[in-house]
Amino acid sequence: MTTSTGGSRLRRAGKSFELRRAGVAFFLSTAMALASLPHVASAQDYRFTNVRIDGNQRIGGDAILTFAGIARGKTVSAADLNDAYQRVVASGLFEKVELVPSGNTLVIKVREYPTINKVSIEGNKRLKDEDLEKLIKSQSRRVFSPSVAEADAAIIADAYNQEGRLSARVTPRIIRRSDNRVDLVFEIFEGGVTEVERVSFVGNEAFSDRRLRRVMTTKQAGLLRGLIRADSYISDRVEFDKQVLRDFYQSRGYVDVRVTGANAELTEERDGYFLVINIQEGQQFHFGAINTTSELDGAIAEEFQAALKIKPGQVYSPALVENSITRMERLATQKGLDFVRIEPRITRNERDLTLDVEFQITRGERIFVERIDIEGNTTTLDRVIRRQFRTVEGDPFNPREVRQAAERIRALGFFEKADVQAREGSAPDQVIVDVEVVEKPTGSLSLGGAYSTNGGLGLVIGIKEDNFLGRGQKLALSISGASENKVYSLSFTEPAFLGRNVAFDFDIGYRETESNYANYDSTIANFRPGFSFPLSENGRLGLYYLGQASEMTATTGATIGGIVTAEIAQGDVWNSALGYKYTFDSRRTGLNTEAGWLLEFGQELGGLGGDADFIKTTGKAVAQTKIMHEEVTLRASLEAGVLTYNGSYQGRSIDRFNIGSGIMRGFEPDGIGPREFDSVAGVNDALGGDMFAVARIEAEFPLGLPEEYGITGGVFYDVGSVWGVSDTAAATGSVLYEDFSARHVIGMSMFWNTPIGPLRFNFSKALRKEDQDQEQTFNLTIATTF
Incomplete structure (x- = not known):
């Protein structure tokens, strides 16, 4: 990177300083030589009874005399005069300085540096003016200094360096104005990205x-x-x-x-x-013997040992040790034990490459948290940051908890920088925790297009704010105008309802669907408030209410069977249900870096004043592991659901399960399951099913392409079915595939990590299907992990 050391005028100014300095030295030496002719003994001495200062406008004479350090009536040498000259120049206030002896009078001539009229930045496109102005020290109405301007140019160039533009050049230039003022201009050549x-x-x-x-x-x-x-x-x-x-x-x-x-x-x-x-790399170590000892009354080693999750033979990880210490400290708090310290002592066994870990429970120092000071949060409320701490003022001080709180603050995503430090308070047994943050924008506006093989091409507009009003709340509005699906949604999340570890969610949605795979369209409007909270370290429970209004309408010119006709005739249907969903995710603790698993189970209980009395049960289990040095990812999942109705309402096609495309690959969205079929009348309506089950097995692996392309491959095998239609619906028309019939699909995938998100291209072939199933050989989706 090349950074200019100043403009041409600045360079000329620097040279003039040296010339003037040499001139003064020459003048002084000549004057002293002449003075030595009559008085050889006092050749190098001066005595000034008067000092006159010329040229100063803003700087007072007393200040200049202080810089020079020459007193009236005091004998000084030529070296003393040179030192005085250097001190006046070093003040950085003068563009020109001359010391001229005139008899018994010393004349100090100065020309002050001009005042900066304004500071301009030109040529910058990648970095904004306001961002660069925060970095530099040169400001309007201050005295111009070449050294400060050069330092500012280096700072701006370094900012471009951090953006990867190592060839950026910054040149400071001055434009003379009246009344000893200048405009300071930083000319920037940004260069290309290195x-x-x-x-x-x-x-x-x-x-x-x-x-x-x-x-x-x-x-x-x-x-x-x-x-x-x-x-x-x-x-x-x-x-x-x-x-x-x-x-x-x-x-x-x-x-x-x-x-x-x-x-x-x-x-x-x-x-x-x-x-x-x-x-x-060194050698890979595993956990050896794991023991717990206690030196505290009330802390039984066996109880703390039982709280551990790590086992001998596991691959060693410092994170697992930290996790174990946190578990023990939490158990100590539950038992009412304060100032407990868990100290791991590790013994290496070079022979079998294991590490024995002994957790020693000891009494720590009696240190308390005096207060928590927060600075830098101009938008985010203090309580949003403060609730990331598990301790409050007056609690025992735990360094590990402070470090974990710092990680939680950074994980919020609200700050560019978050530093958490502890310092001694008003007494040796008191600690003050300082939190310094630098905020960053948390809102976004997105405008773009969307395409899916099911919904077609459309326009997507999204507004999102992750720190609404500085309260840590999330607010999102999304509008999708795809050719086959129009979706409008508004969501709000309060992560700490009433200051508790309880999240409150509120979702409102509206969807219009013009189906290419069925002879009816649908409109669905719903609102869904709910709460979710942790039940364990890995488990979380969500409770919600679902209110939904939906309607089916016939597609113009379509031939519709008796079952769908009867469903359309029902008009608007209002569903009112209470629901819950329990999730257990092993990845929350990360005990195994190469594997993880997820369990989900939930139910919706309808009949709370709505038109339908039903129970909808769904469950999912997913397991994932990595093999071949984590190059290949293997994933297996099982998903199923059951829908049962009570009373006269027996459900419609849009109420039942439709698993094609989204849950089971290789088929259109309504491509498998019960159908009302009449070849003579031309009726072939997908009805959905009251039950479904799908098992999926897949692998993801590199294709040997350059890693920077972001492209990997995969294979998958899906087996599943959707079946079951209520007796009332089945009695209305002729239903095919009402019983369980497994479909088998094999396929290949291509994963592509793009700046707009990870994409997944699926190419599939049904190995086993029914005659009226609607196969889908290609599908484009957003790639997701479980």
């Missing part, structure tokens, strides 16, 4: 380059390099990635890992870098 062309590793054996690149925040320049900023070379980001790599290895048992260096070499064109990271 990209990371290649990231490679030396010394890695357990994990491939591809796997390690996925860990890093620095990415290689890919096909969409114009949209991806993570491929810019930023030295601070590389340093952060070195720590990320260490954490990655240590969480997988490589406790001795060392990232010894990161070498960046410019390409011949000087527009990119080849980044090489050196790693010394």
Whole structure:
């Protein structure tokens, strides 16, 4: 990167300083030589009875005399005069300084630096004026200083450096105005982004380059390099990635890992870098013996040992040790034990590569939290930050809890920077916790297009605010105008209802569907308030109310069977239901970095004043693991549902389960399940089913393409069915496939990580299906994890 050390005028000013300094020295030496002719003994001495100052306008004479340090009537030498000159120049207030002896009078001539009339920044497009103005010290109505202007230019260039634009140049220039004023202009040449062309590793054996690149925040320049900023070379980001790599290895048992260096070499064109990271992996360790000892009365070691989740033989991870300490400290709090410290003592066993861990329960220092000070939150309310702490003023001080609170504050996503530090309070046994944050924008407006193989092409408008009114609340409005589906939704979330660890949600939605796969259209409006709260470390329960109004209408010109005709004739139907959903997610604690599983179970109980009395039960189980050094992901899932009605209302097609496309791949949305079929009348209506079950097995793996393309492959195998129609509906017409009949689908997937989100392309083939099933051989969706 090239940063100008000043404009041409500044350079000329600097040279003039040196010339004037040399001139003064020459003048002084000549004067002293002449004075030495009659008085040889006093050749180098001056005695001034008067000092006159010329040229100063803003700076007082007394201040200049103070800088010079020459007193009236005192004998001074030529060296003293030179020192006085240097001190006046070093004040940084004068553009020109001259010391002229005139008999017994010393004349100090100065020309003050001009005042800055205004500061302008030109040539910048990537960084805004207001952002750059916050970085520099030069400001209007202040005295202009060349050194400050040069430092400001370096600061601006460094800001571009952090954006990956290493070739940026910043040149400060001045424009003279009347009344000794100048306009200061920073001319910026932004240059292009210096990209990371290649990231490679030396010394890695357990994990491939591809796997390690996925860990890093620095990415290689890919096909969409114009949209991806993570491929810019930023030295601070590389340093952060070195720590990320260490954490990655240590969480997988490589406790001795060392990232010894990161070498960046410019390409011949000087527009990119080849980044090489050196790693010394060491050996992988597992947990050996795990024991707990206690030195406190009331803290029974066996009880604390039972709270541990780690077992001998597991891959060692510092995070699991920290998690275990947190569990023990929580148990101590439940038992009313304060100032408890859990100290892990680790013993290495080089022979079998295990680490024995002994958790020692001891009494810690009696230190209390005096107060929690929060600064920098101009929008976010104090209570939003304060509730991330599990301790309040007056509680025992726990350093680990403070660190975890800092992580929770950063996880909010409201701040660019969040520093949490503890310092001594008003007494040795008191601690003040300082929280300093720098806020960032939390709202977004999105406008774009959307396409799906089921809904067609449409326009999407979204407004989202993750920190509504600084209260930590989320508000989102979305409008989707796809050709086949029009969706309007408004959602609101309060994450800490009444200050508790309870989330309150409120959703309102409206959908109009013009189905390509059925002979009817539908409109559905619903509102859904609810609460959710944790039941355990991994478990969470949600309770909600669902109010839904829906209507089916016949598609113009369509031939409709008797069952759908009867359903359309019902007109508007109002469903009122209470529901709950329990979720257990092992990934919340991250006990296994290579695997995880998810369980979900929920029910909706209808009949709370609505038209339908029903029970809708759904469940899902998902398990995932990674093999072959985490290069290949295996995933298996089972999903099922049952819908039962009581009373005269027996449900409609839009009430029942339709599992095609979304739940089971290879079929249209209404492509499988019970159908009213009459070949003579031309009737073929999908009815949905009261029950469904689907099992899915899939694998995701690299395709050997360059990692920067963000493209991987996958295969899948789905088996499932939807069946069952109420007796009333079945009696109205001829129903096919009312009984269970398993369909089998095999397929391939292509995953593509794009700046607009991860996309998944599915290519499928039904191995087993029924004659009237509607197959779908291609589907485009958003890629999701379980």
